[in-house]
Amino acid sequence: MISAITKLPSVRLRINETDLCGWIGQAAPGDVLEYYRGFLAMDTFSHGTRLPERDRAELTRLARRAWWAGEQKLIHLVQRRHGPDDYSYLAIARLKPRSCPASLSSLLLAEVA
């Protein structure tokens, strides 16, 4: 007989994709943002989520954007475990890449041509 089932803590979405992008844009290297607390893998999954559908869709966008920013070397992605199915998902700002692979003039010229 199952006598003790761990009750999942309630979660809520604190920031959205736009907030995250705004924070990344102005953050100094080393700044930390907890962009979500919960269990991302489960909370973005449509059948296992503890969030309303609207928030779940926003959380999916938020998580994708965080992953994209990590790939672009804008942030480090870190998670901290608090307990069962309870993690803090942290973004740590990095130095902005100095490389400049795109030339505005060449893009505009290519468009005219």
Place this chain on the structure above:
Amino acid sequence: MSISRSHLQIIQHEADIAARRLIRQLRLPYDDLGDLRQEFLLDLFARLPAFDPERGSIGAFAGIVMANRATRIAHKVKRDRRLYGAVPASLDATLPDSDGATRGDLVAEEDGLAAYLGQRVDAFAEVEHRLDVERGLGTLDPNDGALCAALSRTTIDRLAGGGRGARSSLYRRVKDIRLALLAVGLRAA
């Protein structure tokens, strides 16, 4: 729509009254009377097709249209006065005891109208902004970069009309591009 001579006289009379009233209320120079009168008449002629004789006289119609126009003109005048002061001063006006220096010589470029309206006047800031834009464009997919370049010359509607994709899909891409640029520190202008 044709207009009878008697109606024209009524309209001109209403425009005259409205222009004089506005000049008196806003304490505008009397030289503006002709311009205001013309503005009232132009606005009224544009709206004349909406005149329905069964709902009222031409004088009443003209009065309402001109009262509305007068309110908009008054707002514009008050806004201009808040921006530029009650008495306009020329930047070319020579300052007294200044050996030929003009009022414009005293205004730094950072305090000028261009800067007030958001234009960059600092050459270093302009170069840095351009580098930021190029760095931001570098984070985008090449197709999105090309879309940005295209949008500097045309609109989404025209791009959609020209076969560059559906409007909704272009708007989705623009939203995504804006967020990507925001993440690298570029805000929308």
